[in-house]
Amino acid sequence: MEIIKPLSQYLAVMVLSPLLLGVINRVKAFFAGRRGHPTLQLYFDLYKLFSKTPVYSRTTTWVFRAGPVIGVSAMVTVLAVLPFAGRPSFLSFEGDFIFIIYLLGLARFATVLAALDTGSAFEGMGASREMQFAVFAEPAFFLGLAALARVTGQTSLAGMFGALTGDTWRVAAPVLVLLTASFFIVLLAENSRVPADDPATHLELTMIHEVMALDHSGPDLAYILYGASLKLWVFGSLIGCMVLPRHSGSWASDCALFLLVMFVVAAAVGVVESSMARLRLIKVPYMLITAFAFSALALIFQMGR
Amino acid sequence: MKTGHLSSFDFGASDIDVGIFFETAASRLAAGGRALAYFAVPEGAAQRLVMAVGFDRDGRVEVYSTLVAGPFRALTPSFPQLHLFEREIYETCGLKPEGHPWLKPIRFNTPGSVPGVADYFTVHGSQVHEVAVGPVHAGVIEPGHFRFQCHGERVFHLEIMLGYQHRGVEKRLVGGPDERSIHYAETLAGDTTIGHAWAYCGAVESLCGVNVPPRAQIIRGVMCELERLANHTGDLGAMAGDVGYLPTASFCGRLRGDFLNMTALICGNRFGRNMLKPGGVNFDLDHALIKELLFRLDSSYRDVEDAVSLLWDTSSVADRLEGTGVVSKQAAEGLGLVGPAARASGVGLDTRRNYPYGPYERFTLGVSGSGDVYSRAYVRWLEIQKSAELIRGWLENLPAGPLEAECGALKPDSAAVSLVEGWRGQICHFVITGAEEKIRHYKVVDPSFHNWQGLAMAMRGGEISDFPLCNKSFNLSYCGRDL
Numbered sequence: 167m168e169i170i171k172p173l174s175q176y177l178a179v180m181v182l183s184p185l186l187l188g189v190i191n192r193v194k195a196f197f198a199g200r201r202g203h204p205t206l207q208l209y210f211d212l213y214k215l216f217s218k219t220p221v222y223s224r225t226t227t228w229v230f231r232a233g234p235v236i237g238v239s240a241m242v243t244v245l246a247v248l249p250f251a252g253r254p255s256f257l258s259f260e261g262d263f264i265f266i267i268y269l270l271g272l273a274r275f276a277t278v279l280a281a282l283d284t285g286s287a288f289e290g291m292g293a294s295r296e297m298q299f300a301v302f303a304e305p306a307f308f309l310g311l312a313a314l315a316r317v318t319g320q321t322s323l324a325g326m327f328g329a330l331t332g333d334t335w336r337v338a339a340p341v342l343v344l345l346t347a348s349f350f351i352v353l354l355a356e357n358s359r360v361p362a363d364d365p366a367t368h369l370e371l372t373m374i375h376e377v378m379a380l381d382h383s384g385p386d387l388a389y390i391l392y393g394a395s396l397k398l399w400v401f402g403s404l405i406g407c408m409v410l411p412r413h414s415g416s417w418a419s420d421c422a423l424f425l426l427v428m429f430v431v432a433a434a435v436g437v438v439e440s441s442m443a444r445l446r447l448i449k450v451p452y453m454l455i456t457a458f459a460f461s462a463l464a465l466i467f468q469m470g471r
Numbered sequence: 472m473k474t475g476h477l478s479s480f481d482f483g484a485s486d487i488d489v490g491i492f493f494e495t496a497a498s499r500l501a502a503g504g505r506a507l508a509y510f511a512v513p514e515g516a517a518q519r520l521v522m523a524v525g526f527d528r529d530g531r532v533e534v535y536s537t538l539v540a541g542p543f544r545a546l547t548p549s550f551p552q553l554h555l556f557e558r559e560i561y562e563t564c565g566l567k568p569e570g571h572p573w574l575k576p577i578r579f580n581t582p583g584s585v586p587g588v589a590d591y592f593t594v595h596g597s598q599v600h601e602v603a604v605g606p607v608h609a610g611v612i613e614p615g616h617f618r619f620q621c622h623g624e625r626v627f628h629l630e631i632m633l634g635y636q637h638r639g640v641e642k643r644l645v646g647g648p649d650e651r652s653i654h655y656a657e658t659l660a661g662d663t664t665i666g667h668a669w670a671y672c673g674a675v676e677s678l679c680g681v682n683v684p685p686r687a688q689i690i691r692g693v694m695c696e697l698e699r700l701a702n703h704t705g706d707l708g709a710m711a712g713d714v715g716y717l718p719t720a721s722f723c724g725r726l727r728g729d730f731l732n733m734t735a736l737i738c739g740n741r742f743g744r745n746m747l748k749p750g751g752v753n754f755d756l757d758h759a760l761i762k763e764l765l766f767r768l769d770s771s772y773r774d775v776e777d778a779v780s781l782l783w784d785t786s787s788v789a790d791r792l793e794g795t796g797v798v799s800k801q802a803a804e805g806l807g808l809v810g811p812a813a814r815a816s817g818v819g820l821d822t823r824r825n826y827p828y829g830p831y832e833r834f835t836l837g838v839s840g841s842g843d844v845y846s847r848a849y850v851r852w853l854e855i856q857k858s859a860e861l862i863r864g865w866l867e868n869l870p871a872g873p874l875e876a877e878c879g880a881l882k883p884d885s886a887a888v889s890l891v892e893g894w895r896g897q898i899c900h901f902v903i904t905g906a907e908e909k910i911r912h913y914k915v916v917d918p919s920f921h922n923w924q925g926l927a928m929a930m931r932g933g934e935i936s937d938f939p940l941c942n943k944s945f946n947l948s949y950c951g952r953d954l
Binding site: 199287360361366367370371372442447448 | 600601602603604610623624714715716720721788795934935936938939
C-alpha cells in the first residue's frame, strides 16, 4: 500500500505539469488585455506533435536524435526523486540532491550536444549562451540546496522538505526567504522565462533555449516541450515545498494545497513576465550572481546560527 | 542650377561641363549639401549624370547634370553618402565610377545576376565567426540577407544584402502618366502609400503647373499624419515586443489598427490607397465624418499615451533601450540619413520644416537625441504627439473649396524634384519629361535607401542579440529600397 501514494503523486505530476505553462500564458494574456490561448494548449500541441513524422537534416547524427530523449528521461528521473507536498517520493536516498543536479546537467548536456550537432550558427550561439548561463545558475542552485541541507540536517530531498516545518520557518526565516528568492531566480533562468530569455520571441538572434530546439520536429519536439514543462515543475515544486511547510497529516488536503501553491508560483512567473522587459543578454549573469549571493548568504547565516 | 522643390525647371539648363560637374558637386556637398538623388539617364549612346543637392538649412535645391560616355570620377571616397548612388549608377548603366571602394551590386537586375550572389566581407581568426540570416525570415516580413561578422556575441560589422524585392517600378512609370502610374507610386512601399503617392502627385502637379486647392492640401496632410501615427505607434509596440515587454506591445498593436481604421473611414482602404490623385484628393470629409474622426483620434491618442508612457516609466525597458545601437551625429550626417532615425542622432532635417510644402507652411518641431534606440523610440513619441495635434487642428478648421484642380499635359523637356516627409523620412521623386509631354525618366529615392547603412553602423561594436531591437527602431522598407 505504501507505494500507491507516491506513485499516484508521481503520475499526477506527469499529467499536470503542462498545465503550469497554461497558467503562465493565461496570466500573461490577462495583463496584455488579450484572450490568450486555451489553458490546455500544450496538451493539444503535444498530441499534435506526437502524431507527426519527424524530419531530420542530413548533417545530423544519432547525437541529434538522442538529445530530446535523454533530456526528457533525465527530467522523468528527477521527478521520481523530488518530494511532492513535502511527502516522500518513491526513489529517495541520502545525498540525492547531488543526483538531481547531475541529472539536470545531463539533460542540458544532451540538449546542447544535439544543438551543436546541427552545425547551424544559430543553434551554436544558443548552446553557448545556455552553457554560459548554466555556469552561474548551477552554483546558485547547488549552494542553495546545500544550505537547505544544513538547515534541516538532512541530505535527501524528501528528508529536507519532510523536516521543514512551521517551526523551521520561525527559527530560520531569513535563510529560507533568501533560498526561496534564489530558487525563484534560478527557476526563471533555467526555464528560459523573462527576464533571462523570452519564450514568446520569434527572433532567433535573441533566443537561448528556443533556438536550440529549432531543428527538432514531431515527437522529438514534443519531448523537448514536455521536458521543459517537467523542468518547470521541478523548480516550481522546490519553491512550493519551501513556502508550504505545513503538514496537516491529511494526504488529500496536503496535496490539494500544494497544487494550489504550484499554480500560484506559475502565476507569479506570469506576473514577472508581464511587468518587466527582458534583460540585456550580458546582464543575465548579474541576475544569476545575485541568486548565488542569496544562496551563499543563506549558507553563511545558517552556519552562524 | 538653383531651383526649389515642387517647381518645374527646364532640364536642359542643368547641363554643365563634366569637369565642372564633379567640381561643383564636391564643393556643394562639402558646403553642407545633401545628395537628394544621383542617377544616370540614357541620352543617345551616352549617359547623363544628374545630381540633385539639397541645402537643408535654407530649403534650397540645386540640380546639375552632365553627359558622360565612359568611366567617371567617384565622389564616394570623400562623400560616403553617395556610395549607394554610385553603385546604383554602375549597376544600371555600366559606367564605372573610378575610385569607388567596392561596386557591389545592389538590386541584381542585370542579366545573369542572381540576388544574394556576390562577394561579401569575410573575417578570419580564432573564435571569429559569421552568422548569416535570411533572406527567408522567421516572421512574416520581406526578404533580405544579413551577415554578421562576430567575435562571440560582439558584432564587428553587419553586412546587409538586399535586392530580392526589385520589381522595376521606375521603369514602369516611364511613358506615363497614365491610369496605372499613381498605383505604382502607392505601392512603392506599402506602409508609405500616402507618402509616395503625395510625392508622385507633387511632381506631376509641378510639371503641369497646377496649384492644389487648400482643402485638398489639408486633407492630404491629415492622411499623411494618420499614416505616421499608425506606423510610429505600431513600431513602438514592436520595439516593446522585442524587449519582451508585453503590455505596450499588445496595446500598440491594437492602436495601430485604430489609426488604420480611421484612414479606411475616409477612403475605404486601411493604407490610404486611391486617396490621392494628381491635382487633389478623391474623397471629401463631411461634417459627420470630421466629428467621428475627432472622437476616434482623441480616444485612440489617450490610449497611445497610456501604453507608451508605460514604456518610459519602466526601468527595465529604459535599461534595454538606452545606449543600444548608437549612430553618431557624424555618421548620420556623413551617410546622409533621413527621417526620425537622423533626427534621433541630432541631425536637424525634417522636410516639413526645411522644405515646407502644402499644409506645412508654419510647421515647427525640434527633436534631437543621442542616436541610440531610446532616442529613436522617443523621437517617434514626440512625432506622434505632433501628428495628433496637427490632425486635430486641421480637422477643426478645414477650409472650404474644391477638392481638385484639373491637371493638363506635362511641360515637355522639363524636370521637377518633389520632396515629402513620409513617416520613415524624406521621400524624393525626381521626374524628367521628354519632348512628347510624357515622363522620360522617373527616379525614386525612398528614405530606406539612405538608412539601411545607418542600421549597419548602429550594429558596429554592439551585441548580436540587440539586432532585432535596432532593426525595429529603424524599421526600414525592403521594397522601398529595391524598387
